[in-house]
Amino acid sequence: MTDTPETQPFDKAQGESFEPVIIGFTCNWCSYRAADMAGTARMKYAPNVRLIRLMCSGRLDPTFVLKAFAGGADAVLISGCHPGDCHYINQNYKMLRRFHLLKRVLQQMGIEPERLKLLWASAAEGAIFAEEINKFVEQVRPLGPLNWKPGNGAHVEAPVHEEVPA
């Protein structure tokens, strides 16, 4: 165990071939069905995302996201029904609150906010789902692997002040 923070710069040349591993959380009713729809319609997207099905995005415990990063994920996708369309009335808003807090916390832990993405996708939006995954992979690729060791290498930055919607 060394105490040196992992600050070795990411080699850009290597970045070309770097394939980020992304964990994606979907809700049973909208976004998982969007993924199903993308499949049924044979829409192609990058193979980097591995999905987990929850009943509702409201089930998303921030611990899941931290666990994914700690376990080696380079990025995390959270997706749910569009605001107003939640199968459980309004539970996706509760996820939204957590998302904004989580993003701030991650930043304090030294994780780039670009590594966390929120995506609203209805059951009819397979095409949007596929397209947004491709965009996300390209957004994460230049960041390189997340060499994050909780309690070890993470350096804390001053929190950025931003409005957190209720």
Add this chain to the structure above:
Amino acid sequence: MEKKERIGVYVCHCGTNIAGVVNVGEVSTWAAENLKEQGVVISRDYKFMCSSLGQELIQKDIKEHGLTRVVVAACSPHLHEQTFRNACKGADLNPYLCELVSIREQSSWVHTDKVAATEKSKALIAGGVARVVHHEPLEPLRVPIHPATLVVGGGIAGIQAALEIANAGYPVYLVEREPSIGGHMAQFDKTFPTLDCSACILTPKMVEAGSHPNITLLTYSEVEKVDGYVGNFVVTVRKRARSVNEELCTGCGICWEKCPKKVVDNVFEAGMGTRKAIYVPFPQAVPKYPVIDRENCTYYIKGTCKACEKFCPTNAIDFAQEDQILNIEVGNIILATGYELFDARRITQYGYGRLANVFTSLEFERLSNAAGPTGGNIVLRDGKTTPKVVGIVHCVGSRDKNYNEYCSAICCMQSLKFAHLVHERTGAEVYNFYIDIRTPAKGYEEFYHRLLEEGTHFIRGKVAEITDAVRLPGEEGKLIVQVEDTLTGNQLRVPVDMVILSAGLEPRRDAKEVAKKFGISCSADGWLIERHPKLDPVATVTEGIYIAGCVQGPKDIPASVAQGAAAAARILGKIQQKEIALEPVRASINQEQCSGCRICNNLCPFNAILFHEDRMVSEVNPALCQGCGTCVAACPAGAISGTGFSNEQILSQIEGLLLLNIPKKETVA
């Protein structure tokens, strides 16, 4: 010491659907060799896991290898989860100890890189294996089904559904917003392609629905709130005050005869005719009782008149009547709220609302109806001139990226019907301006050919403009239809006396609110979404809520009737089982661990969490809990657990999904 689970992994080829992209053999071997530590004792691949042979394979292994968990890597759980659960059940393994991993919708169908798809499939299976270890044997929640059904919308789809259920001997509440049932079909004169009279085939059904002992008719009423869940809904209905006592009224009609106040009828007569302030929308209305339109009634405006009360022979007029709020209990709900006509004013170049003799399709229906404002005489807006040349414009507001991209399905046939009626009754020359003629149903194409032989002109081209600005001799006093005939490439100016805009169908203006009220969703266009576009067209993703007729998408009368009957059949099947098995995905609170902070209480939109003041702990009512898991994620004490989606299950799945790239990470670092 924990006992080690014995897991079987089954990788499906799905013919070439999966095997064409994912190396299923490699995946299966990999799972057998690398997931031993997690408990995998056997891993196989097979051509079609969902076939009876595939299922038997699993059942044989459960018995012979003593499997305690099963992971099937195949299609989406929304397709075959139930199949494999049943297979496990058949081999005496609790069905909830099975996990379906989607390597078709999430891998082979969406990726082209075979190596990457194979690696991803391995990761997904590793996630499934890690998750399934923490599955618990569950029993589905069995709840009784209330035998009554609520049908919302009294058009032909709703009437059909209500009659099917009522005839099978079960109670139905039929709720309709307007004073009478009948819907759009009651407004039509003839129905295509048989040209039988709409009222003649509809009114017997209306009467049957109105007098059926098993049907409670709630007209002039709206659903305000829906609580509960499949089998046990509690629906709040506002029965608006008719100002007429239904017990006393005989429907004799003296009141609307004597009423001095005439009102333009924008609903039933589509603005073409008038009604009184006390009225039934049309003579065959069911129920026969009139309503007083309080916004227009002289008594409600000025405080005097009461002509209806004076003449009513049974003293049925009740000016003081108030809205009634009814709470009705039902087991299932059918939504058949229909459509709204596209507002042709939005296409300003067609001049509707500005040029008097431009009519909408619904206006023409009333114009051609023998019971309509002109007694079935097809005349211009002046009420007397018979048109000599009539133009019918197809696809108004449909198949147009500026308005609605979809095809409204009925307008071609409707336009052909109009052409026939105009031709038959006035002898006028008829021009049909179309983009494509679409007549795909029994007897429809034959009707089109009949029209071709009748001498109707068909001009293929989208109408650019309808104007009264005269440019050429012979156009004076006419409406000019400017169109390019795309078959000859010529620009045409066709002078006509009357234009009928075959307006498309649109979702009800409040479709979104209705969807939200009933816990289902709308497509981007606003039509309600069915559970499966091909195989489950009348069910929705919410158990116990069904859809029928145009609320699901534009369709003609036969299709609406078929859907109404189909939804009824689905519900009858459920009612006859007397109870329904629900997914046992529910939250529960460990009373020992609950700190009584009450954070969860306000998070639940279903009021499923009770707080016991005496013991200072919260408790979940499983009958109200819908299993979303929001409280589970929010509990600061970790006292709430969610069956089927527990922290252990999800955290392990994350670990499993990331198993594969841990070595890669080490080489990078």
